[in-house]
Amino acid sequence: EAQVTQNPRYLITVTGKKLTVTCSQNMNHEYMSWYRQDPGLGLRQIYYSMNVEVTDKGDVPEGYKVSRKEKRNFPLILESPSPNQTSLYFCASSFGRGGTDTQYFGPGTRLTVL
Amino acid sequence: GESVGLHLPTLSVQEGDNSIINCAYSNSASDYFIWYKQESGKGPQFIIDIRSNMDKRQGQRVTVLLNKTVKHLSLQIAATQPGDSAVYFCAENRAGGSNYKLTFGKGTLLTVNP
Numbered sequence: 001e002a003q004v005t006q007n008p009r010y011l012i013t014v015t016g017k018k019l020t021v022t023c024s025q026n027m028n029h030e031y032m033s034w035y036r037q038d039p040g041l042g043l044r045q046i047y048y049s050m051n052v053e054v055t056d057k058g059d060v061p062e063g064y065k066v067s068r069k070e071k072r073n074f075p076l077i078l079e080s081p082s083p084n085q086t087s088l089y090f091c092a093s094s095f096g097r098g099g100t101d102t103q104y105f106g107p108g109t110r111l112t113v114l
Numbered sequence: 115g116e117s118v119g120l121h122l123p124t125l126s127v128q129e130g131d132n133s134i135i136n137c138a139y140s141n142s143a144s145d146y147f148i149w150y151k152q153e154s155g156k157g158p159q160f161i162i163d164i165r166s167n168m169d170k171r172q173g174q175r176v177t178v179l180l181n182k183t184v185k186h187l188s189l190q191i192a193a194t195q196p197g198d199s200a201v202y203f204c205a206e207n208r209a210g211g212s213n214y215k216l217t218f219g220k221g222t223l224l225t226v227n228p
Contacts, residue, residue, distance in 0.1 A: 041220070
């Protein structure tokens with residue numbers, strides 16, 4: 001089944017403890033992206049990747065890192081999480097450029113930073 | 115600033131009625147638009163898209179209309195069913211800027227009453 005998977009689905013952590021949220025797609029998509037979703041603010045893009053080893057900032061990149069060493073994986077790294085990063089996170093992928101083709105979303109990761 | 119927005123944050127309809135969800139956009143250079151459905155606890159799911167060289171596109175029970183003159187996008191759902199209850203997002207790209215980015219509206223909550 002074609003899909004985007006994220007792990008973990010739920011995570012509660014404490015301020016300053018490094019964490020990684022994994023994202024994987026099995027559709028051979030070139031484009032991948034991370035979003036956060038907050039009440040009243042909608043979906044905001046954190047980082048995106050056009051292809052392996054090519055990444056760029058979205059609208060809210062502060063406090064996050066990403067890497068794209070393999071085509072199928074695009075992990076999101078929080079080096080020193082803070083409470084304002086408590087949010088619902090979505091990974092997405094697209095065959096084309098992301099802005100010109102359908103983006104397919106994962107199931108989400110709900111992160112709470114205490 | 116330019117943004118994607120929605121006219122109605124909530125919409126309640128009776129089962130079997132037709133639903134219309136509206137979206138305004140302000141960037142006349144946008145050339146790709148997409149509607150997503152997000153059910154509670156799930157990631158956004160693609161419904162239908164349309165490019166700016168079209169005015170209308172139909173899918174299964176859904177139709178998207180694009181009015182470039184007034185920068186308006188709508189999603190019509192025929193014979194609305196309880197399973198259609200969800201939050202609906204419109205999104206646009208902004209041609210002329212990055213083609214690697216979609217900008218999302220904040221969403222409309224559709225409630226279908228049996």
